[in-house]
Amino acid sequence: MKFFDEAIIFVQAGKGGDGCISFLREKYIPKGGPNGGNGGNGGNVYFLTDHNLNTLSKFHFKKKYLAENGFSGKKNQCTGKKGKDLILTIPVGTRIIDFKKKIILADLNKNNQKFLIVHGGKYGLGNINFKTSINRSPYQNTKGNLGEIKILKLELILIADIGMLGLPNAGKSTFVKTVSKAKTKIGNYPFTTIEPILGVVKNNIGNSFLIADIPGIIKNAALGKGLGLNFLKHLERCHLLLHLVDISNINKIINNINIINNELKKFNQKLFFKEQWLIFNKIDLLKNREKIDIYIKKILIKFKYIKKYYLISSKKKIGIKKLCYNIFEYIKKNYNK
Known part of the structure; x- marks a missing residue:
């Protein structure tokens, strides 16, 4: 396999799940209060060093990496599931650089180092959160936030004495x-x-x-x-x-x-x-x-x-x-x- 020591990639964390608008509707409670649950947070993107790797070749062939979005909230105050985190394995000695700002974000030179590179979006609120004494039936929720986005340059520098x-x-x-x-x-x-x-x-x-x-x-x-x-x-x-x-x-x-x-x-x-x-x-x-x-x-x-x-x-x-x-x-x- 050809040796690759540089790569430019796009990473995006997951979007937060939307809050739910829902009202309790049961046989003897036809007009119950709001019970829409919150969404789940979007997944984060991490880098993890692995001493068994010695090239950035996989990032040369695939450039875009997305974590899973959070799931929307549900009725009965059920919170949406959090999006799965994405963990990208890289060789020990890899520098992570913000491609636009030309800033070194991390220099990972030990085995099993884990680094959070982009945060998942925060969850949206269900209508249960907007109930007040004067608004008992709120038709209101919030959308989940978008996850962070970064364009990164990965630069492998071998570790030798x-x-x-x-x-x-x-x-x-x-x-x-x-x-x-x-x-x-x-x-x-x-x-x-x-x-x-x-x-x-x-x-x-x-x-x-x-x-x-x-x-x-x-x-x-x-x-x-x-x-x-x-x-x-x-x-x-x-x-x-x-x-x-x-x-x-x-x-x-x-x-x-x-x-x-x-x-x-x-x-x-x-x-x-x-x-x-x-x-x-x-x-x-x-x-x-x-x-x-x-x-x-x-x-x-x-x-x-x-x-x-x-x-x-x-x-x-x-x-x-x-x-x-x-x-x-x-x-x-x-x-x-």
């Missing part, structure tokens, strides 16, 4: 597959990853962290080129970004790092200043490794906001254990996981 950054073919998919056994597509061509992929990394004492891989970012992604910028929002919740750099072409390293960070900065300043580690991949392809440490130190001077770097080979599994261990320690120290 670690996010991957890098140009196409930097080796992100191979890295994620190596550390997590996630089913990633690997190939010697750009954009083998065309949608976000999540993988779980576990250590030998039962701890784990969630890692997210997104499509590679290219120059001028902010202008709509490539795929990566469409999915950068999925890194917003991450505690740490791993910026994977292909070290095999040493003359382009600084330029390649700049491309990613410039696009990141254009997209979101908060994301740009998130904790980021440089991961130099494909060291198995280097012929002369003696000068690499000196060169990397020059790189770190240039990128002062990047605190750590690692030399790895995802394909040969060089440096992977140390990196994963340090990620576990970072999360444990800073986020008590």
Whole structure:
């Protein structure tokens, strides 16, 4: 199934049931008083998160959602039945945005979170409510109110501890597959990853962290080129970004790092200043490794906001254990996981 992380939908709560006009008519009470009951409230519309869902695809194909109307009141002061509530299940990490006002109404990032999005209309009053000392036979009732209506934008932002950054073919998919056994597509061509992929990394004492891989970012992604910028929002919740750099072409390293960070900065300043580690991949392809440490130190001077770097080979599994261990320690120290 195709991955959908956005949808625009229409939701409407149920209308309240009308009040009833009725009078008591029995064998020995031919002209009894009013006994029309109230209507029932209209149904509400709720959102409920479910960790088993990971896409908004169902909202892409169906756009309109209506809760049940309340039922009208009946004679003998019988209240109308309340309309059934409508509960829409969504993935954990979904933002609910008022499409017209551009306001975030809810950001649901825990499993089983329930959020009331539109209220059902209030019930109408039956004529029993209008009886007075001077009006003993009121032919009067009220209609039920309409339910609330909203046009919403749903925006799914994946929840992961670690996010991957890098140009196409930097080796992100191979890295994620190596550390997590996630089913990633690997190939010697750009954009083998065309949608976000999540993988779980576990250590030998039962701890784990969630890692997210997104499509590679290219120059001028902010202008709509490539795929990566469409999915950068999925890194917003991450505690740490791993910026994977292909070290095999040493003359382009600084330029390649700049491309990613410039696009990141254009997209979101908060994301740009998130904790980021440089991961130099494909060291198995280097012929002369003696000068690499000196060169990397020059790189770190240039990128002062990047605190750590690692030399790895995802394909040969060089440096992977140390990196994963340090990620576990970072999360444990800073986020008590």
